[in-house]
Amino acid sequence: MSRRIPSLKALSCFEQTARFGSASRAAEELYLTQSAVSRQIKSLEDWLGCKLFAREKQRLILTAQGESYLQAIRPALDQLETATLTFLSGGAEGGVLTIAAPPTFGSRCLIPLLPDFRGNHPDIVINFISRIGIPDFEREQIDIAVLFGDGRWPGLDAHLLHGEEMVPICSPRLIETLDYSPTSNNLRDYSLLHIATRPRGWTDWLSASGLTGIDGENGPKFEHFTMAMQAAIAGLGVALLPTFAIEDELANGRIVAPFGPPRASPFDYYATCPTGRSRNPKIRAFMTWLDQRKKPHE
Numbered sequence: 001m002s003r004r005i006p007s008l009k010a011l012s013c014f015e016q017t018a019r020f021g022s023a024s025r026a027a028e029e030l031y032l033t034q035s036a037v038s039r040q041i042k043s044l045e046d047w048l049g050c051k052l053f054a055r056e057k058q059r060l061i062l063t064a065q066g067e068s069y070l071q072a073i074r075p076a077l078d079q080l081e082t083a084t085l086t087f088l089s090g091g092a093e094g095g096v097l098t099i100a101a102p103p104t105f106g107s108r109c110l111i112p113l114l115p116d117f118r119g120n121h122p123d124i125v126i127n128f129i130s131r132i133g134i135p136d137f138e139r140e141q142i143d144i145a146v147l148f149g150d151g152r153w154p155g156l157d158a159h160l161l162h163g164e165e166m167v168p169i170c171s172p173r174l175i176e177t178l179d180y181s182p183t184s185n186n187l188r189d190y191s192l193l194h195i196a197t198r199p200r201g202w203t204d205w206l207s208a209s210g211l212t213g214i215d216g217e218n219g220p221k222f223e224h225f226t227m228a229m230q231a232a233i234a235g236l237g238v239a240l241l242p243t244f245a246i247e248d249e250l251a252n253g254r255i256v257a258p259f260g261p262p263r264a265s266p267f268d269y270y271a272t273c274p275t276g277r278s279r280n281p282k283i284r285a286f287m288t289w290l291d292q293r294k295k296p297h298e
Helices: 008-020 023-030 034-048 064-088 103-120 184-189 201-208 225-233 247-251 281-297
Strands: 053-056 059-062 095-101 124-130 144-149 156-162 165-169 192-195 238-242 268-274
Touching (some): 008 059, 023 034, 095 103, 095 281, 103 124, 103 156, 103 225, 144 156, 156 281, 165 201, 192 225, 225 238, 268 281
Antiparallel strands (some): 144 268, 165 238
8 A cells, every 4th residue: 555645845845935934945945946846835735635834924824734734744854864864874973963052161161072072983073163042953054052941942852961050250359459258248239240141140149149139130241151251350340150161260360259159050051953863873972972971970
């Protein structure tokens, strides 16, 4: 008995159009003409007996039926892609592995570990790029993205990578004229420096420290950890930074941390990949290596 399955070309056109909201953009991705993509989608709609898209202004929006169908077939398409890549590689782990990670975490925590991975998997070449937030895995050809959060992202498999502890730091010059040892209560006397990617950082830290009467929302804001640290070194105020980002600066005395102990963040860092792609040999090798590195510390 023959399988009742639409053509793979039609399914690919449907998935890409859903991703971009545009048949012309899908055509560019698939190296087809816009009319060819439109014909494939029309044939799929006729085959299924329902409308998959509705036009809203200049975009194609999935109907409720289209959204349901996309969620049902996407894992199967991912599995087909993984199986094909595995077959083409002869089941080997070799190839190029592209990893995206936040710049400070990547340079301070992940890159120093990569020689160990390379020693265990010399056939895998790693490309490392800086990225904050969820990337477009397909368009940017990213295999693994390091994300900061609770580990729950729809459509992504997540492996716990690293926790985070935050601690207030400042320039030694900011407190060297004091005739007493500062404590967390003295934070009310300084400008609090904020990081855009941690909008609730100060509020959470102050709450965890049992401190009240200190405004944890106002103050200068900086896009990255490094910028906030440089502002603190320049004496602009007190920055709340993860301990992994400040080890060298604390050791050489460029900054001090006199306002209290580190406090755990409510979120962690995870290595993520699209659901279904974790079976790709090179991705599986990296995730397995991560798990093996965690075991001695559990």
